[in-house]
Amino acid sequence: MSELVTCTKDGDVSIVTINNPPINASSQAVREKLKAALAQLRNAADIKAVMLCCAGRTFMAGADIREFDLPEIPAPDPNEIHALLESMQVPVVAVMHGTVLGGGLELGLACHYRVALASTEMGLPEVKLGILPGGGGTQRLPRLVGFTKALDMIVTGKSMSAANALDIGLVDALFDGDLHAQTLEYCRSIAGSDCASRVLGRLPVELSATDKLVLEERVNKLPSTEKGGNAARAAAKSTEKAGSLPFAEGLKYERQAFIDCRNTNESKALRHVFFAEREAARIPNLPRDLGLRTIQSVGIVGAGTMGTGIAMSFANAGFPVVLQDLSPQTLSRADEIIDSTYQGSAAKNRITPEQAQHRAGLITTTEDDMQLSSCDLIIEAVFENFDIKKAIFKRLGQIAKPGAILASNTSSLDVNVLAQCSGRAADVLGMHFFSPANIMRLLEVVRCDQTAPEVLATIMHLAKRIGKVPVVSGVCFGFIGNRMLEGYLREAEFLLLEGATPGFIDKALEDYGMAMGPCRMIDMAGVDVASKVVLEQKKSGNLPDDDTYRVVVQKLHEQGRFGQKTSSGYYRYEGRTPVEDSEALTLFSDLAQQHGITQRTDISAQEVVERCLYPLIAEGYRILEEGIAYRSGDIDTVWLHGYGFPAYRGGPMFYATTIGESNVVASMQRYAKNTGNTSGYWSVPASLSKGAN
Numbered sequence: 001m002s003e004l005v006t007c008t009k010d011g012d013v014s015i016v017t018i019n020n021p022p023i024n025a026s027s028q029a030v031r032e033k034l035k036a037a038l039a040q041l042r043n044a045a046d047i048k049a050v051m052l053c054c055a056g057r058t059f060m061a062g063a064d065i066r067e068f069d070l071p072e073i074p075a076p077d078p079n080e081i082h083a084l085l086e087s088m089q090v091p092v093v094a095v096m097h098g099t100v101l102g103g104g105l106e107l108g109l110a111c112h113y114r115v116a117l118a119s120t121e122m123g124l125p126e127v128k129l130g131i132l133p134g135g136g137g138t139q140r141l142p143r144l145v146g147f148t149k150a151l152d153m154i155v156t157g158k159s160m161s162a163a164n165a166l167d168i169g170l171v172d173a174l175f176d177g178d179l180h181a182q183t184l185e186y187c188r189s190i191a192g193s194d195c196a197s198r199v200l201g202r203l204p205v206e207l208s209a210t211d212k213l214v215l216e217e218r219v220n221k222l223p224s225t226e227k228g229g230n231a232a233r234a235a236a237k238s239t240e241k242a243g244s245l246p247f248a249e250g251l252k253y254e255r256q257a258f259i260d261c262r263n264t265n266e267s268k269a270l271r272h273v274f275f276a277e278r279e280a281a282r283i284p285n286l287p288r289d290l291g292l293r294t295i296q297s298v299g300i301v302g303a304g305t306m307g308t309g310i311a312m313s314f315a316n317a318g319f320p321v322v323l324q325d326l327s328p329q330t331l332s333r334a335d336e337i338i339d340s341t342y343q344g345s346a347a348k349n350r351i352t353p354e355q356a357q358h359r360a361g362l363i364t365t366t367e368d369d370m371q372l373s374s375c376d377l378i379i380e381a382v383f384e385n386f387d388i389k390k391a392i393f394k395r396l397g398q399i400a401k402p403g404a405i406l407a408s409n410t411s412s413l414d415v416n417v418l419a420q421c422s423g424r425a426a427d428v429l430g431m432h433f434f435s436p437a438n439i440m441r442l443l444e445v446v447r448c449d450q451t452a453p454e455v456l457a458t459i460m461h462l463a464k465r466i467g468k469v470p471v472v473s474g475v476c477f478g479f480i481g482n483r484m485l486e487g488y489l490r491e492a493e494f495l496l497l498e499g500a501t502p503g504f505i506d507k508a509l510e511d512y513g514m515a516m517g518p519c520r521m522i523d524m525a526g527v528d529v530a531s532k533v534v535l536e537q538k539k540s541g542n543l544p545d546d547d548t549y550r551v552v553v554q555k556l557h558e559q560g561r562f563g564q565k566t567s568s569g570y571y572r573y574e575g576r577t578p579v580e581d582s583e584a585l586t587l588f589s590d591l592a593q594q595h596g597i598t599q600r601t602d603i604s605a606q607e608v609v610e611r612c613l614y615p616l617i618a619e620g621y622r623i624l625e626e627g628i629a630y631r632s633g634d635i636d637t638v639w640l641h642g643y644g645f646p647a648y649r650g651g652p653m654f655y656a657t658t659i660g661e662s663n664v665v666a667s668m669q670r671y672a673k674n675t676g677n678t679s680g681y682w683s684v685p686a687s688l689s690k691g692a693n
């Protein structure tokens, strides 16, 4: 294994290089080696400057997040390294490239100078992990770039380009091309310069009246500490201390604030999410050297909302797309949507007009399915009619070129059956996109019984190329997300029958942190769509034989209350604003009466959260028991990226461990007792009971 830290010389310039792939994380071993190297250089008489570099694709991109679960940050502390850098008698130049983040940028701030490749990105993203910069970032950055710019970087966690960094004085020079050679020249130009004036810790920083106003406004806009705002609020306070405490005191305050944040559920959840998202892309037991199939062109069958969104997802990543549909009207509608979407993005400066034109130009619409035959991947995205899908897969099996991958975007139907219809089952799997497909990042990749390993690996790799977060699911009703959603929606409807209003239910779950409550969500997606899924699944025997099951959505559908698109659903709509609707409340109470359900007024927000989330969590445990999902983190990733579950709670499975599986079981047993559990809605899966013991 190559040395973690090496020292070389070029004339009177010492070159210290950190080499800790893949992102040069600041691990304990790196800090130990760096401390030794700098201590040695402190007394070197023949050195006029030091270059601090990193090998590989990036300068240090942060502390090793895995260390945060240890009782203490293992010595040497980053602040010790930073103090050593600042005490060097010759100028130390941080030589930045790649993504200079968190502890990496803090390392650079402790150097006397900072230079960067023009392509470098840099930032302090710690709040995205529920912590704050713990290596002097909240104390040095305001001294270098001023309070308000520092506050914005630290509280938002956003990165900035090297050019912007140069503008605000975060870096001293930008180089293109040979960073090493140009930095060497730069070092010689500053050799012998006074280091003391470059030590940020010695610079004063005063908060002006404007700074204080900006701070107050910024903090007032932050989420509460209970709703994911803890780290950002702590980071703002630590940054403010730079203006009131001596530097050494400020560092101490910052370190304690970092430790306090690190121990919060918010940070543990966000650190879980960081690794879970990355692990979800890994397929267990696949040979490392598995060859992937080449995907250079994509065909899509069905130019409806989903097909058009999927087409844009691929065009956004530069893939030529053939979008096929039998209906000329549908195709011209698709062309309109594609053009208006890209022109809209260009108008909002999200992309340039040239990019908009290029991307739209990558999508070819056609009625002729033979134009699909040259595509490397063909995705079926027609509406959820099994017979039509079966016929399509039979046809695709005949016209697709050998080696082409065939995928279905179905949200719940049995992809194994479609694979059999194709006559080439090894080439078939599911790709369940979430609407709007060109925006939502989650992609459930459905592994069929006969899907070839390299087909699954190819699509997982392709998903990342188009900016999706792929999660593998086995074949079952609803795969991972929609299967867990069933219990959540079932209980929301029962609560409506029992007397809770849509507004009360949605507020309870949105106060918990869900991006949108269940009633608003269905009104937006379409009551008719939701009702058809229930009817389809009842027909296929996938749902309980219970005549109160999802009666509300079916009744709303019968009455033409399709949600936002008809200005009435669970709510009445004034424009896009949902308003409680007495007609809907009457509909709920009439249904309750018909089904002998007694309405009550003592439903609490806590009961809403527990009754909606716990069946969802229990279904997640069953999904793991059945091997439908590889890992609980995969399930969390589905809910974070597909359903607006709050990241600061880590996902439904992580949340169950946070509140304690025994508490989940106890509550489920209480609801089973209260409802009689005749339909088994509150049955506790063995693995959840086991986790509770």
Ligand code: T1G
Binding pocket: 022, 023, 025, 061, 062, 063, 064, 065, 066, 078, 099, 101, 102, 103, 104, 106, 125, 126, 129, 131, 132, 133, 134, 135, 137, 275, 278, 279
């Ligand atoms: N610690 C440990 N492992 C890390 C890591 C980190 N900071 N960053 C990445 N990895 C692993 C990752 O799990 C994956 O592993 C591999 O590296 C490639 O990552 C004291 C307290 C740098 C933009 O928040 O944003 O410094 O899956 O797949 O897409 O104040 O990684 O291969 O086994 O993401 O090219 C602050 C987090 C930390 C940056 C590269 N720093 N990392 O993206 O690769 S806190 C961050 C990233 C801190 C100080 C504070 C991205 C990246 P595996 P990847 P990528």
